[in-house]
Amino acid sequence: LRTLFYLCLLLVCHYSIAQQPPTNEGNDPQYTQVGQWGFSVALGVGQKSNPLKGGEDIPLYFIPSVHYYGEQFYFDDGVLGYSFFENEQFTLSALVKLNAHAANFYRWHPANIFIPNTQSLGAASPSDEGKDEDEYEKPTTVELEQLAKRKWALDGGLQLNYFTDNNLMFQAQWTHDVSGVYQGDSLSIKVEKNISLRDDDRLRLKLSAGVDWHSAKLIDYYYGISERDDVDGSMFYKGKSSSNWFASTTLSYVMTERWRAVLTWQTSKLDAGISASPLVKDASINTSFIGVAYDF
């Protein structure tokens, strides 16, 4: 079945490249029209690794994307923002978004559908469905079923974007838990570079790297183990603030006005504050995806 899927994907790519030359080469994907909704889907194969003990990797076959930008208000794949200052180089915005760490404990958290975020640790389903028999024999210190429910949280904060030109961006973001779930903070710094590999701008490479800092309250709420959990006291763990480095690269090829082929890979290194938790088995998260994207 998988071979058939790959063959279909190849055929779609070949057909699109051979039959439909691009008619809108001048479109800059970094911009969007004000006042117009944008819908896209990516179809392909990919995976987001899950560093949690007993957690399953998340397969990526279908990734939807929704965005809307008004003059100041915007919504982009789960992020609701308001840009109260914007010029050619700087954009300062207030935003709210679901905290991605809750996605580690819920398969169908929006962060696992719209944005396999670098902060995400994958989804550890509390059910036993889909586990290999061998997995039950592995010695796990803490079963996810023993954990108290980790609630979804809503983060709110500020984001500053600095564009040196159309191809290089720096971003700084501060968010705080405005839902009162974990009552902590996060800071994020990222640099992103877009490179056009062909004169006609069809083949593009996006490179980004940065660091996410999370306060001890956040890490302790999601990865700490305490009296709230049905776990022996010897397994208790107090989460510590963590700085997680990440890097990603995305290669995209514009086949037609609406179709693009995409290949992406990213990795995130988990700081000791997270990786030392008895819940975590891997100190990194890797995400990869190859497929085609269609803009409606």
Add this chain to the structure above:
Amino acid sequence: MTFKHQLWTRLVCIAILCFTSLNSQASDKVTLSIKPIACIVASIGQPCKLNVTAHWQAPQPMDLCIYQQDKLVHCWTNKQQGQKRFAISIVQSTDFKLLNSKKETVATVSVAINAAKPVSYRRRLRADWSVF
């Protein structure tokens, strides 16, 4: 007078006659003006409703009719000039034409429609990880 001189004299006369004729045609021209000449809407596609005043002038009395595109608006009979105020509703730039009794267009003016907020674009502030 040599043949060469005669030829030059004739050419100069012809040139003077042509120039005079052109000047005469220019002064015969019917002039049409429409005010206002442009309409501003919030965004392209929205209808623009406004009252316009059409004014024309001709070198001699004529029978003329003014049309909005192909729609008759008003006619004048044996007039050397005329003025008409009327309401229009347009969604795109529109031509107003003066036609004589032979249905020949003798003057044309276009009323433009412009958007106060033309199509604008913003940089996307994407999520940290996106294949889009």
